[in-house]
Each structure stands twice: as structure tokens, then as C-alpha cells.
Amino acid sequence: MTLDDLDRALRGDEPIAPSSGFAASVRAAVAEDAAAPPPLRFPWLRLALGMAACLVVAAAGTLLAVSAAAPLAVGMRALEPLLQPLGYAGLALVLSLALLRLPVLLMRRF
Amino acid sequence: MAAKGRMDNANDEDAADAARVVGGDPSAFDGIVQRWQQRLVGLAWRFCRDRALAEDMAQEAFVKAYRALAGFRGESAFGTWLTSVALNTYRSRLRQLGPPLATLDPARVLAREPGLLRGLEEGQRDEAVRRAVLTLPPRYRDAIVLYYFHEMDVAETARVLDLAEGTLKAHLHRGRELLKRRCETLGLRPEGAA
Numbered sequence: 306m307t308l309d310d311l312d313r314a315l316r317g318d319e320p321i322a323p324s325s326g327f328a329a330s331v332r333a334a335v336a337e338d339a340a341a342p343p344p345l346r347f348p349w350l351r352l353a354l355g356m357a358a359c360l361v362v363a364a365a366g367t368l369l370a371v372s373a374a375a376p377l378a379v380g381m382r383a384l385e386p387l388l389q390p391l392g393y394a395g396l397a398l399v400l401s402l403a404l405l406r407l408p409v410l411l412m413r414r415f
Numbered sequence: 416m417a418a419k420g421r422m423d424n425a426n427d428e429d430a431a432d433a434a435r436v437v438g439g440d441p442s443a444f445d446g447i448v449q450r451w452q453q454r455l456v457g458l459a460w461r462f463c464r465d466r467a468l469a470e471d472m473a474q475e476a477f478v479k480a481y482r483a484l485a486g487f488r489g490e491s492a493f494g495t496w497l498t499s500v501a502l503n504t505y506r507s508r509l510r511q512l513g514p515p516l517a518t519l520d521p522a523r524v525l526a527r528e529p530g531l532l533r534g535l536e537e538g539q540r541d542e543a544v545r546r547a548v549l550t551l552p553p554r555y556r557d558a559i560v561l562y563y564f565h566e567m568d569v570a571e572t573a574r575v576l577d578l579a580e581g582t583l584k585a586h587l588h589r590g591r592e593l594l595k596r597r598c599e600t601l602g603l604r605p606e607g608a609a
Contacts, residue, residue, distance in 0.1 A: 306598045308591055314541035315548070315563045320457035327456065327470055331448050331477045338478050339441050412514070413552055 366395030429493035437485050444481055455501050461560045462505045464546055472508050476501035491574060498575045515549040547597050555590030558583055
């Protein structure tokens with residue numbers, strides 16, 4: 306099969322005509338949409354709080370990793386009991402996001 | 416020249432209807448639907464090859480365009496803007512639907528029966544090629560579908576996809592090469608070939 310064969314096949318695609326009731330159906334859908342209450346506003350405040358929580362967890366994970374390599378500074382020692390659970394939570398979060406993203410990346414590639 | 420005049424008139428009518436809708440007269444949207452239904456349903460059909468789904472996707476595109484009309488500033492032709500809205504709607508719906516029919520995935524088909532599509536009639540072969548386009552990665556699929564939908568107008572296709580013309584040409588080249596390989600894998604041969 307040559308590129309010319311592909312061109313010919315793709316150029317020859319006949320358009321379909323909308324069914325007779327299509328315009329009326331669109332009119333009804335638009336009227337329904339216009340009559341509907343305005344959509345809920347995007348929850349920016351919740352998003353900001355969630356992002357802040359993620360940052361705290363990520364920072365704790367970083368501190369945990371650093372503290373494993375070197376002792377914590379005196380001022381940070383009070384946080385030590387919190388570091389391990391938050392660090393594991395951060396690691397779980399990162400792994401979950403990576404696992405969610407992986408299939409999408411693979412689909413795009415192949 | 417006459418065709419350009421018709422397009423300018425249609426664009427004026429679209430802009431006038433859009434202004435009336437934004438000004439509070441929803442019935443003016445009917446004119447837009449009448450003028451563009453053929454193209455939006457036709458484009459949706461090329462993305463899914465299913466009439467009922469195509470009409471459903473086109474209807475959703477019209478509703479989204481209605482909602483977004485206030486944002487149309489006339490910086491591009493109305494048709495370009497409306498096609499972009501439709502394209503985004505179709506992409507989103509296709510993502511929700513997942514990959515096209517699993518049986519069109521060449522790797523899966525060939526694992527069971529190599530050269531399955533060899534020996535088809537010309538019309539069936541052409542239709543198989545068009546369906547094979549839907550199995551391409553989205554960036555190549557969109558470029559190819561829109562390029563042929565716009566009768567191979569690179570500039571208009573690039574505007575709708577919001578790509579530089581060079582990038583679009585690269586996508587078309589890569590997409591057609593990939594499509595050619597997939598068609599060969601499926602056993603599609605030009606007419607007269609053994």
C-alpha cells in the first residue's frame with residue numbers, strides 16, 4: 306500500500322447528512338442548557354488546601370530522606386516523630402500518581 | 416472568488432447570530448445550527464464512524480459552543496472557532512470512550528489472523544483504511560482527520576489544531592507513515608496487487 310493509496314482512500318470519504326430531527330434535537334438541548342442553573346464554581350479553596358497538604362507531605366518526605374543520610378538540625382528534632390508517617394504518605398502519593406500516569410504515557414507512545 | 420464571497424457572507428451571518436445570542440436572543444442560535452450541522456456531524460463521523468454517536472457528539476459540541484459564544488471575539492473566522500470547540504468536545508468524548516474497537520488494534524488482530532483484511536473490495540478496503548486512522552495516537556489521528564476534512568488545507572487545519580504549519584506537516588508525515596505500516600500489517604493491498 307502506497308501513500309497515494311492512503312490519500313485516495315481518505316479523500317474519498319463521503320460525508321454523512323445529519324438526520325432530519327437533528328436540528329430540533331440540538332435546539333431542545335440548547336434550551337435545556339440555557340434553562341439549567343449555572344454550574345457550580347470550581348472549588349479553588351479546596352484545591353489550594355489540598356495542594357498545601359501535598360506540599361507539607363512532600364516536604365516531610367524530603368526531610369525524612371535527608372535525615373536518613375545525616376542527623377537533623379536541633380530545631381527540627383521536635384518534628385522527628387511525624388517525619389516517618391508523613392514520609393511514607395508522601396512516597397505512597399508519588400507512587401500512586403506515577404501508577405495513574407503510566408498507562409496514559411504508554412497509550413500515547415504506542 | 417464567488418466561494419470566498421459566500422464564506423464572507425456566512426461569516427457575517429454567524430457573527431451577527433452570535434451577537435444576538437450573546438445579547439439575549441437564544442433563538443438566533445438556530446441559524447448557526449442550520450449552517451454548521453452538516454460540517455459538525457460530518458467531522459464527528461470521521462472521528463467515530465458511528466452515526467448515532469456522531470450526532471450525539473455534534474449536539475454536545477453545539478451546546479458547548481452555545482455556552483462559549485460570549486468568549487468568541489472574532490479574532491479567527493467563526494468556522495475555525497466552532498471547529499476548535501467541536502474538536503475539543505470530540506477528543507474529550509473519545510478519551511472517555513477509550514481506545515477504538517479493540518478488534519482494530521493491528522497487533523491483536525494479527526496475533527489471531529495475519530493478513531485478515533487481504534482481498535477486500537476497494538470500497539471495503541478504503542473504509543478499513545479510514546477506520547485504521549482512528550487507531551493512531553491522537554495527535555496523528557487529529558491531524559489526518561482534520562487535514563482531509565478541510566480538503567487538504569494545511570493552513571486551516573493548523574489554525575484549528577493551534578499548531579505551527581511545520582509541526583502539522585511533521586504530524587501528517589509521521590501519521591501517514593504509521594498508518595501505511597498498520598494497513599500493510601493488516602494485509603491491505605492496493606487494487607491489483609497480489
